Amino acid sequence: MQDKKNHFETIAVHAGVKPEPTTGAIMTPIFATSTYVQVSPGKHQGYDYSRTHNPTRTALETSLAALEGGKYALALSSGCTGTDVLMHLLEVGDHVVSVDDVYGGTSRLFRTIWSRHGVETTFADLTERPLSDFVTAKTKMVWIETPTNPLLKIIDIQKVVAEAKKLPHRPWVIVDNTFASPYFQSPLELGADVVLHSTTKYINGHSDVVGGALVTNDKSLLDRLHHIQNSIGGVPGPFDAFLILRGIKTLALRMKRHEENAFELAKFLEKHPKVERVIYPGLESHPQHAVAKKQMKGFGGMITFFIKGNLDNARKFLESVKIFALAESLGGVESLVDHPAIMTHASIPAETRRSLGISDNLIRLSVGIEALADLKADLDNALNSAH
Ligand code: P1T
Numbered sequence: 001m002q003d004k005k006n007h008f009e010t011i012a013v014h015a016g017v018k019p020e021p022t023t024g025a026i027m028t029p030i031f032a033t034s035t036y037v038q039v040s041p042g043k044h045q046g047y048d049y050s051r052t053h054n055p056t057r058t059a060l061e062t063s064l065a066a067l068e069g070g071k072y073a074l075a076l077s078s079g080c081t082g083t084d085v086l087m088h089l090l091e092v093g094d095h096v097v098s099v100d101d102v103y104g105g106t107s108r109l110f111r112t113i114w115s116r117h118g119v120e121t122t123f124a125d126l127t128e129r130p131l132s133d134f135v136t137a138k139t140k141m142v143w144i145e146t147p148t149n150p151l152l153k154i155i156d157i158q159k160v161v162a163e164a165k166k167l168p169h170r171p172w173v174i175v176d177n178t179f180a181s182p183y184f185q186s187p188l189e190l191g192a193d194v195v196l197h198s199t200t201k202y203i204n205g206h207s208d209v210v211g212g213a214l215v216t217n218d219k220s221l222l223d224r225l226h227h228i229q230n231s232i233g234g235v236p237g238p239f240d241a242f243l244i245l246r247g248i249k250t251l252a253l254r255m256k257r258h259e260e261n262a263f264e265l266a267k268f269l270e271k272h273p274k275v276e277r278v279i280y281p282g283l284e285s286h287p288q289h290a291v292a293k294k295q296m297k298g299f300g301g302m303i304t305f306f307i308k309g310n311l312d313n314a315r316k317f318l319e320s321v322k323i324f325a326l327a328e329s330l331g332g333v334e335s336l337v338d339h340p341a342i343m344t345h346a347s348i349p350a351e352t353r354r355s356l357g358i359s360d361n362l363i364r365l366s367v368g369i370e371a372l373a374d375l376k377a378d379l380d381n382a383l384n385s386a387h
Contacts, residue, residue, distance in 0.1 A: 009252040016062030028059040030242045052230050056238040060245050067182040068195050070215040072222040079198025080105050081234040082212035088228045090140055092118030097134045098143035100125050101151045101356055104345035126155050127288055131163040145176040150304050150340040150364040152279045154288035161191035183255035184298040201331030204247040205254050209240045258301025262367040266303050268376055274383040276306040303365040311360035317386035323378040330366035338364040
C-alpha cells in the first residue's frame with residue numbers, strides 16, 4: 001500500500017496492518033510476548049525485548065505516523081507519558097513556554113514535577129500575545145494545545161512556528177493534537193516538530209484504553225525520544241495497541257459524526273435561554289473562528305459552555321443528564337459531560353483557574369455519535385431542570 005498517496009479513510013483502515021505471514025490472518029495479532037528467541041547473541045528478527053519493540057505496537061506506530069502525515073511514531077502508555085518523555089529532552093535550567101489553557105494533567109506535570117527538576121514553564125496566552133513576549137535565552141520548547149482543554153482556544157500553529165524559527169536557539173514546537181484528532185488537523189504540515197496525542201481519546205474512540213503517541217518527521221529526534229522511552233519504560237501492552245489499531249479503522253467516520261452532532265448542539269445551546277455563552281470553534285462567535293477555519297479541516301466534537309447561574313445550577317444540570325455520562329475523558333463514541341473546575345482541571349490552583357475563566361458554571365461536552373435528537377432532548381431537559 002502506498003499510504004502517502006491514499007486518502008485519510010483508506011490510511012485509517014490499512015496503514016500498518018499487513019496479513020500475518022505464517023497464517024494470512026488479516027488482523028495484526030496481539031503479540032503477547034515479553035521477549036524473543038535469538039539464534040545467536042544479538043542475532044534476531046528485529047525484536048529482542050518488548051519494552052524496546054513489539055510487533056503489535058510497531059503496526060500501531062506505522063498507522064499513527066501515516067495518520068499524521070509523519071514519518072515516525074512512538075506509541076506510549078498514556079498521553080501524559082508522551083509529555084513526560086518530551087520533557088526528558090530538557091536539562092536543568094531550560095525553559096518551556098506553554099499555552100496557558102492546557103489539560104490539567106499537563107499543567108500539573110510542568111508545575112509540580114518538572115519545576116522540581118529545574119525546568120520552569122511560563123504559561124502564555126498565545127491567542128493574544130506573540131511568543132517573543134514570553135521566551136528567554138533558555139527556552140527550549142514551546143507547548144501548544146489547540147483547541148485547548150477546556151476553553152477551546154485556537155492557537156495559530158503556523159504563526160507560532162514562524163516565530164520560533166526566528167529565535168537564535170530555535171525551540172522545538174510541540175502540538176498536542178488530541179482535541180482535533182489527525183482527521184481535522186495536521187500540525188506537522190503546519191511546521192510543528194512533534195505531535196502528541198492522548199490516544200485514549202478520539203484515536204481509540206471507545207473509552208476502553210489509556211494510551212499516548214508522539215509523531216515526528218525528524219529521525220534524530222525520534223531516536224532520542226525512543227531512547228528516553230526505552231530507558232524509563234512507559235510502553236503500551238500489545239492488547240492495548242491492538243484495541244487502538246482497531247479503533248483507528250473507524251476514526252474518519254466517527255470524527256465526521258462527532259462534528260456533525262457537535263455543530264448542531266453548539267448552535268442549539270447558543271440559542272438556549274438557560275445558557276450564558278457557548279464556545280465552539282465552528283461558531284462565528286468564537287474569537288479565533290477565522291484561525292480555526294484556516295488551520296482545521298473541521299471543528300471537532302468538543303463544546304464548552306457557561307450555564308446561567310452558579311455551581312448549584314451546574315450541579316443540577318450535571319445530575320440531570322441521562323444520555324451524557326458525567327465522567328472525565330473525551331473522544332469516545334458515547335457522549336460525556338465534565339465539570340472542569342471540580343474534575344479534569346482540579347489540580348490547577350483555584351486562582352489560576354479563575355483567572356483563565358474556568359469558572360464554576362463552565363461545562364465541557366464531549367459529543368458522541370448517538371442520534372442528535374436524543375442528545376438535544378437530553379441537554380434541553382437537564383438545562384430546564386437546573387433552574
Ligand atoms: O489521560 P492521558 O492519556 O494520559 O492523556 C493526557 C491528556 C493529554 N492531552 C490532552 C489534551 C488531554 O485532554 C489529556 C487527557 N484529558 C482528560 C483525561 C480529560 O478529561 O480532559
